[in-house]
Structures are given as C-alpha cells and as structure tokens.
Amino acid sequence: MGGVPAWADLEHRKKSKRTLSDSDSDEEDDLLCRTGNFITSSESLPRGILKMSTCIPIPANQERFANGKLVTVQFHPSAQVVMTAGHDRSVSLFQVDGIRNSKIQSIYLENFPIYKARFSVDGEQVIATGTHHSMFFVYDMMAGSIIPIPKVRGVEEKFLRNFELSPDGSFMLLIGTSGYLHLLSTKTKELIGTMKVNGRCTASAFTPDSSKIYSYSKEGEVFIWDVRNRKCLHKFEDEGSLEGKCIAVSKNNQYVACGSSSGVVNLYTTDVCLKENHPKPVKAIMNLVTSATCVTFNPTTEILAVASRDADEAVKLVHLPSYTVFSNFPVFRRKQIYLTQSMDFSPGSGYFSVANNKGKALLFRLKHYSSF
Numbered sequence: 001m002g003g004v005p006a007w008a009d010l011e012h013r014k015k016s017k018r019t020l021s022d023s024d025s026d027e028e029d030d031l032l033c034r035t036g037n038f039i040t041s042s043e044s045l046p047r048g049i050l051k052m053s054t055c056i057p058i059p060a061n062q063e064r065f066a067n068g069k070l071v072t073v074q075f076h077p078s079a080q081v082v083m084t085a086g087h088d089r090s091v092s093l094f095q096v097d098g099i100r101n102s103k104i105q106s107i108y109l110e111n112f113p114i115y116k117a118r119f120s121v122d123g124e125q126v127i128a129t130g131t132h133h134s135m136f137f138v139y140d141m142m143a144g145s146i147i148p149i150p151k152v153r154g155v156e157e158k159f160l161r162n163f164e165l166s167p168d169g170s171f172m173l174l175i176g177t178s179g180y181l182h183l184l185s186t187k188t189k190e191l192i193g194t195m196k197v198n199g200r201c202t203a204s205a206f207t208p209d210s211s212k213i214y215s216y217s218k219e220g221e222v223f224i225w226d227v228r229n230r231k232c233l234h235k236f237e238d239e240g241s242l243e244g245k246c247i248a249v250s251k252n253n254q255y256v257a258c259g260s261s262s263g264v265v266n267l268y269t270t271d272v273c274l275k276e277n278h279p280k281p282v283k284a285i286m287n288l289v290t291s292a293t294c295v296t297f298n299p300t301t302e303i304l305a306v307a308s309r310d311a312d313e314a315v316k317l318v319h320l321p322s323y324t325v326f327s328n329f330p331v332f333r334r335k336q337i338y339l340t341q342s343m344d345f346s347p348g349s350g351y352f353s354v355a356n357n358k359g360k361a362l363l364f365r366l367k368h369y370s371s372f
Contacts, residue, residue, distance in 0.1 A: 007070045029048070029056045043303040045300075045319065045321075045368050047322045047326075049316060049326065050328060050329055051367070053243050053367065059363055060082045060101050061101070061359075061360065061361045063100075063103040064103050065358075066360075067088040068087040068359060068361035069341055069356070069357040069359065070086040070342065070356065070361060071086050071114055071342060072116055072342050072355065072362070073343070073354070073355035074117070075346040075353070076123050076288060077119060077122075079123065080096050080098065080372050081093055081094065082096060082353060083126060083309070084361045085117035085128060087116045088174065088359070089114065090106050090107065091107050091114065092106040093105055093141075098351070098363065101363070103148040109144060112128075113131045113132075114128050114130060115128050115130055115131045116132070116163065117360070118214075120165065121165060122169060124141055125140055127163070128161075128341055129162070130161075132159055133159065133305055134157055135149055135160070136160055142221050148264045149189050152174075152189060152190065153190065154194070155174065156184075157174070160205075164204050165206075167208050167209070168209075169186055171185065171206075171210065172185070172186050173204055175203070175204055177200070177310070178200065179200055179217065180196050181194065181196070181201060181213070181225075182225070199221075201217055202218050202245055202246070203215075203245065203247045204216065208252070208271075210227060212224055212226060212232060213225040214273075216238070216245075217244055218219040220237060220241030220244050221236070221238070222238055222244075234274055235277070236278065236279055236313065237350065238258045238266055239266055239279070241262070241266070242262060243258075243261035244261075245258060245261055245291055245293055245294055246258075246292060246294055249270070249315055252301045254269060254301060255269060256268045257297070257306070259293065259294070259306065260291075260315075262291070264292070266281035267285065269282055276309050284319055285304075285306055285325070288308045288314055288316065291310050294342060295307075295347075296343040297346065298349045299345060299347060302321065302345075303349070305317055305343050305352070306344070307343055308340065309340070309341055313336075314333060315330055315337055315340050317329050319326065337356055338358055339356055340354050342355040343355070348369055349365060350370070350372045351366065352365060
C-alpha cells in the first residue's frame with residue numbers, strides 16, 4: 001500500500017524527537033551562558049496611559065506670567081528654549097529645565113497686542129503679528145533688534161493676523177480675508193504670489209517638504225496647493241464639517257487632521273486626500289464638545305493633541321497608532337489647564353506645553369521620550 005506511513009514508523013519518530021530536544025537544550029544552554037537585561041522597554045509609545053509628570057506649580061513662564069491671555073507657546077527648533085507671547089504686547093524667552101525655567105529675555109511691542117508669534121526655522125528670528133494691525137514685527141535675536149515690516153507691497157489687507165512658516169524656511173504664508181492667501185519670501189518679506197480659496201480661509205498648513213499647502217475654508221473644504229506654481233492640485237470636503245477651524249499635517253507627511261466647529265477632529269491619510277473628493281477619515285475624534293480650535297502632531301507622529309478654547313480643560317492627547325485617547329490627561333477633577341489657546345511639543349517630544357487664558361504656559365514632561 002505504498003510503504004509504512006510516517007506516524008507508524010516508531011524508529012523515525014524517536015529520532016526526530018531526539019533531534020528536537022537537542023536543539024532545545026542548545027538554545028537553553030545559550031540562554032544560561034549569557035547575562036544581561038533580557039526585558040527591554042518598547043521603542044514605540046504604548047497606548048492607554050501616558051507616563052508624564054507635571055512641572056507644576058512651575059509653568060514654563062513662571063518668572064514672567066503674561067497679563068491677560070497667552071496666544072502662543074512654542075519651543076525653539078534647536079535650543080532648550082520656549083517662547084511665549086500674548087495680548088500684553090510682550091514676547092518672552094525662557095530656558096527649559098523643568099525646575100526653574102529661568103527667563104532669558106522679554107521684548108515689549110508698544111500698542112501691539114500679539115495675535116501670533118513664531119520662531120523662524122533657523123531659530124534666529126521671531127515673527128509676530130498683531131490683533132488689529134496691517135504690519136508685523138521681526139525680532140532678530142542675534143542682532144537684538146526689532147524690525148517693523150510696515151506694509152508688504154501687493155498685499156491689500158486691513159489686518160494681518162494668521163500666518164504660517166514653511167518647514168524649509170523659504171516661505172511665509174499670510175492668511176488674508178475673503179479667502180486670499182499671500183505667499184511671501186521669508187528672507188526678503190516680499191510678495192511672491194497670491195492664491196484664493198472659495199469663501200473664507202480659516203487655517204493653513206505646509207507639508208513637511210514645503211512643496212504643498214493645505215488650506216481649510218470656513219465652508220469645510222480643504223484646498224491643496226502647489227507652492228512652486230501656486231496652482232490648486234486638488235480639493236476635498238472634510239466629512240461632516242459645517243465650519244473649518246484648524247488644520248495640521250504630521251511631520252512624516254502621513255496624516256492630515258482637520259478640526260471643525262462641531263468639535264470633531266477628522267484624521268485622514270495624505271494619499272487619500274490627494275485622490276478623493278469625499279475621503280473617509282481613518283478616525284473621527286469626537287472627544288471635544290466645543291469647537292476644535294487647535295490641533296498639533298508631535299515630532300514622532302505618535303501623539304495628536306486636540307484642544308478647544310471654548311471650554312475649560314478641553315485638551316485631549318490621541319495615541320496615533322491605535323487612534324485611542326490617553327485616559328490620564330487632562331487630570332480628572334483637577335482644574336489646571338483652563339482655556340487652551342496654543343499647544344506645542346518640544347523637538348524631541350520630551351516636553352508638551354499648553355498656553356492658557358490665565359497667562360501661563362503649563363509644562364508637562366512626557367517620560368517615554370528621553371530627549372528634549
């Protein structure tokens with residue numbers, strides 16, 4: 001009948017068992033011959049609980065609180081420094097150590113309540129726009145001089161408030177009224193070209209390679225622009241959005257987050273956004289009950305911070321690989337954040353800072369990340 005089947009051949013089975021046990025014992029011997037730590041912590045960020053310590057009662061700007069609300073908190077791209085700016089017309093720089101956070105310096109801009117301030121990509125300048133001005137200021141930290149930019153030729157805007165800087169440091173995008181977007185050269189502060197979205201533009205974001213701009217309109221449409229020729233490459237509708245509020249692109253160019261007036265933050269993959277007119281989000285984050293006004297990705301694209309300035313403690317940190325919210329932030333039944341105005345992660349994700357309406361920049365140490 002074709003020979004003895006393998007299961008009936010007792011000699012063959014004994015031999016195979018012997019060879020298996022020999023290889024097992026070899027592995028065990030090898031394990032016993034070595035010493036060291038066999039259990040290591042995971043490189044990737046675990047979900048559920050975020051290991052963090054609050055540097056409280058020591059905010060980042062403890063040596064100089066703002067009078068009134070802070071509108072900007074941002075970490076320096078290369079130094080261990082944080083900047084705060086607010087409606088009290090001042091820009092302040094602090095050394096971040098999580099213990100004292102000593103003040104480096106403050107500058108005061110007379111009759112100029114600040115709407116937004118940003119470090120230049122090389123970290124040598126601070127650009128600040130006002131709440132009711134058509135001019136803006138450039139603070140040169142190397143020279144120690146404050147340079148007013150009175151009017152940009154070709155930009156007919158009553159107020160210049162919101163702006164974005166490209167990651168390669170070449171461009172500055174001014175978000176004007178009536179849907180106009182003005183692209184400026186960062187070096188010369190001169191107009192390169194103007195783009196226009198349908199309706200009013202509420203927020204914009206550059207892609208990490210600075211080749212494209214995502215512009216979010218008040219009507220809930222997202223326009224994707226080619227920076228080089230200022231042409232619209234694609235347009236898509238943010239699912240369920242009644243009014244667009246904020247937008248962010250992750251540092252690895254994998255995700256786009258769109259926050260709307262309903263409090264929903266839709267998370268899309270960038271390849272779907274470039275192809276489809278009605279893309280489906282990979283996750284709709286519905287943890288905010290008031291208007292989503294700020295979205296920020298951390299540098300490793302493992303955390304998405306979403307916040308609303310319309311309710312106390314309305315900040316959530318989302319674990320991106322699993323699309324789940326960290327349950328231990330903000331701290332339950334303890335008011336410390338109040339109304340979130342701005343958020344930022346440090347370059348190595350070691351720190352997370354939240355600027356609030358009380359003039360404080362709260363500092364949180366994320367223990368999973370060892371570097372600043």
